[in-house]
Amino acid sequence: MIRATTPPASTPDKDEVYQRAAILKSWGLKVDFGEHIFRKQAFLAGTDDERLADFNAALRDPTVRAIFATRGGKGSYRIADRLDFEAARKDPKFVIGFSDITMLHLSLQKHCGLVCIHGALMADEDGTVGEVNREALRRALMVPEPVTVASRPDEPTSALTTGGTVEGTLIGGNLDMVSTAAGWALPDLKGAILLLEAVNMHIGQVDRQLTMLRKAGHLDGVTGIALGQFTGVDLDRRFSIIDLLREHLDRLAVPVLGGLPLGHGRQPLSIPVGEDAILDTSSKTLTVGL
Template identity: 65%
Template sequence: MSVALAGQFTTTPMTGMGGFLPLRFAPVDTDSRRSPVFEYRKTHHHQDNSGPGRERASSIWARVMRYSFQGISDTTGRADGMMPPRLRVGDKVRFVSPASTPDRERVLLAAAMLENWGLKVDLGENAFRKFAYLAGTDEERLADFNAALRDPDIRAIIATRGGKGSYRIADRLDFEAARHDPKFVVGFSDISILHFSLWKHCQLIGIHGALYGCDGGRIAEETSSSLQRLLMRSENVVISSREEEATSALTTTGTASGRLIGGNLDMIATAAGWALPDLNGAILLMEAVEMYLGQVDRHLTMLRKGGHLAGVVGIAVGQFTNFKPSSGITIIDLLRDHLGDLNVPILGGLPLGHGYSPLSVPIGSMAFLDTAARKLIIEQ
C-alpha cells in the first residue's frame, strides 16, 4: 500500500470531539492484505494533555485504529519504503559487528533468545574481532555486513552492539544487494547511521532497537517481545509516552504525520551532509546517552543552522540517558531551547534508546504522532 505525507498543516475542528483531529477516515477493507492503519492529515490542536481532554483523545484513538489509509501522495517525492518480509520459524539471522567489539556472553544470550523464537542464528566471521575500539578493520567489518546482505539464506541482520565505527563504512554498503533482497537490519545507537544510509540509497525500512539489557544486562520481557513482534508479525506499532521518562516534560500540543526517520542524536549529526536522508516531511526520532551538554548543544545548533531540520513536521523524543546538569542547565532545558524553535509538535517520554526497558520501532515507516493521546503509532 502506498501512503505518504499530507503536505501541510491544517486546523479543522471536529464537532463534539473537544479539539482538532484528523479527518477523512475510511473503513478497513477486510478483503485486502493492507495493514489496519488510518488516513490522516497533519493537524494542530490546542488541548491540554491531561484530564478529560486526554481521556477523550484515548477513546478517539480506539476509534482511529479501526480505520485505514486511503492512498495519498508523498510530497517529498521519495519512493515508498521497502518493507522486508517478516521472519518465519526456521529462518536464519546473522549477528554482525559493524561498530565496536561486543561482549561474547551477551551476544550468546541474545542468540539463545532468538533460537527460542524458532529462528536459526549464525555469526559473521569477524563478529568478535578486536582492532582498537573497533570490531576489526573497516574492511573486515564491511565484508561481514555486505556478506549478510548478499546471502539469500540470511533473512535479518542483527548488530551485536553499537559503540563506534559504523559511520566509517556507512557509504560503502552493498545497496544493490539491499534493493534486490530486502531484509531487516536491526540495531540502534551507532548503528543508526547504517539505517540512514540504507534509507537514503534504497529506502530500506530498518529496526531501531535490539535485545538491549538494562539492570546488569538483563533483557526485559517488554524489550524482547517488542522486537519479536516487529520481526515476525505484521501489525501496527503503538509506542506510548512514559511519564517517568525525563523527556516527557518536552511534550507540547498538536499532531503530525510523516515517515519516522532518526535515532541516535550523535549519529544524526555525524550523518548530516552525506548519509542523513532528506528530513522534509519527516517525524524525527532522537535519543542519546552519556554526552556532555555542550556536545548536544553543538549538534543541535549545527543541525538547525545548517538547514538539516528544515521541513521536519514533528519530533519524537526518546530516552536521553545519563546526562548531568551543567551550571543549573539540564538536558531537558537544552532540548526545549533548540526544539521549541522548530514550531512543530513534540512528543517526549518515548521508551526508545539506552534507558530502562527500551522498545523497538521501524525506521522509514509512516507514523502518526499525537501529543494529546501521548502516542506514536507506526504503520506496518
C-alpha cells in the first residue's frame, strides 16, 4: 500500500493529489491518505505535530510499503529530527519526494541508511503528468533493476561535465536542503556521489551555500558530483550560475556529471537516493542500484 501523507511541508492542491493517486492505482497499487492531508496553517500543511504524526504513522504501519509526500514547499526541516528512525530501521520503505522533502531523505539516511526516491509525479505545462515522468517513477518504485539516468545536452548544467568514472552512495537532492541540513541532518558525504539541484535561487544564495558546505568541510571526501536541473536562475548574466558552479566544483577535483533531468525543470525523472551508484562521464550516465 502507498500512503499519501499529510505533506511534511506545504499544503497540496486537492485535485492534483487525487489525479496522482489515480495514476498510482492504475499501476495496481492501493492508496490511502494521511489523517491531516489537506490541513493548512500559514505556509504549512498543518501544525508540526500533525504533519509529524501522519508521517510517523506511515513509518510504523506494516501495511504501508511506500510513503508519498504529496508536496514539497517549506517545512520538512522543522520535523526532520523527530522522525521515528527506529520504525524506519525495523521496516524500511521508500519515501518519495524531492525539493523540500530532500531534508527527510537526508535525515533518514543519516540515522538509518534508508533508501528513498528523489522524484514525483510532475505535471507538464498542460497540467497532465507525462508518460516519461510516470514511467521513471514507476520503474524506480516497482522494478527491481538498476535505474539509469542519462545527461541531456539541452540542460544548462551539461556544460559542467568533466571526465572520470566513480562509484559511491548517491546522496543529496535540493541544494537548499543539503545546506540547511549541514551540521545536524546531513549524512557523512565521504565516499558519496553528491546530487544537487536547485530552483528559484539567486546566484548569491547558491554561492553562500556552496561556500559554507565547502569551507565547513562537508564536501571533503565526496567522490563525484551529479548535477540536476538549476531552474529559475539567471543564465544570461556575464557571470552566470554555470560559471559559479564551475568555480566551486573545480576546487573539489572530482568527476562532475551535469545535465541530469532531476529537479524542478522540464520532464524531470525519478531516481533512488541512499543507494550505491556509478557516475560515468564517458557515457554521461548515472546508474543507481548496483
